[in-house]
Amino acid sequence: MTEAAILCVDDETVILETLQEQISRHFGEQFVYEAAESAEEALEIIEELDEEGVKIVVIVSDWLMPGMRGDEFLVQVYQQFSDIKTIMLTGQADEYAIERAKKEANLYSCIYKPWREEELIKIITAALESV
Template identity: 45%
Template sequence: MTETVVLCVDDDATLLQALRSLLVPQLGPGHWVEIAESAEEALEICRELRDQQRHLAVVISDYIMPGMRGDELLVRLHGMAPATIKMMLTGQSDLSGVKRALAEADLYRCLEKPFVSEELVRSTRAAVRTYWERLAWLSRRSATGDPRDGLCTAPELAQLLDERLSQPAARPLCVTLIDLGEEEGSDERPLLALVQQLQRHQRATDVVGRWGGEAFLVINCNTELADAFAHAEALRQRMALQGLEGAAQLSLGVASSRPGEPALALIERAAQALQAARTEGCVQVGVAD
């Protein structure tokens, strides 16, 4: 059985032992819980696991720690292990670090301290499952997709979305439609910048691909509407910082799935939200009703 590692990071040694005692019996055979009392120790463990070719599936980090804070740790870990699922524990009301982790480290979930044991176990199990789903998707992508940028093709996106929506008791799912609105033959720099942003900041819970023309579709798996909107807004802000004229035409539409709704109907609602945002005459993110 392939070993799956969950890394818990906190400067409170007592809490770390409690997390290990809670998770080890709940995750079961084939899972190993590592602990680190600082961000620096966590980074070293990550390097060791990478050298040993072991699977670091999930990192659960405290937010406020001496030295390096949890958001900075997760951003650095994302650069080292982008497929690893990142979770944060925090007892602070300051959301700036959470927002940064969402935008730059594909934060999967944020849990408040003191945490509820059942919720933490449930979230960790889901995160482990998402990690292996992510690896399977990456394996499939190695042999398929658009050779220009490695993103999914439209047929693949439609098939995957149908599969997700057909699952019983499906977890929250949203789609984000992104369109530059450029005419063929115009400056390609905004398009290339958008592709780079989509690749660099793709979260483990996202599937990204071309939808046609200068449009892209993101399937936000295991994601509530508010989180999908926050991720889309972070993309909009990063594109605005590019300083490229064509980026001013960027429009985004976000929609959350409804029970029994076909894939194309969900995408159409995202398209309507995108068009409504474009009609407003400024770059913004539209949200479907």
């Protein structure tokens, strides 16, 4: 059986730890949980998991990160892996970036910081059900 993974991407360690803790508390052992502190690191993880036969089902990505912004990252992901559900987490994304991600990366949802755990889990659950 192919393993399934959820990838969280944020340049703030505390945000990554909180996301992973909340998501893994709800979904338990159903998924492998990965974290990246930049879009570049996330792209490497995606490639490694793909080579190992692990299917990423959801990516939760920050928008404002050094190097590559979240909308650019999600567009790149969509070009290679169009079946991954993507969720942008942001406190600062402009409407243009959100619209771009919706059009060019098939963005599933946008969550604004600070988020509520219930909202995060509800959106991820809905994204998983829409696969």
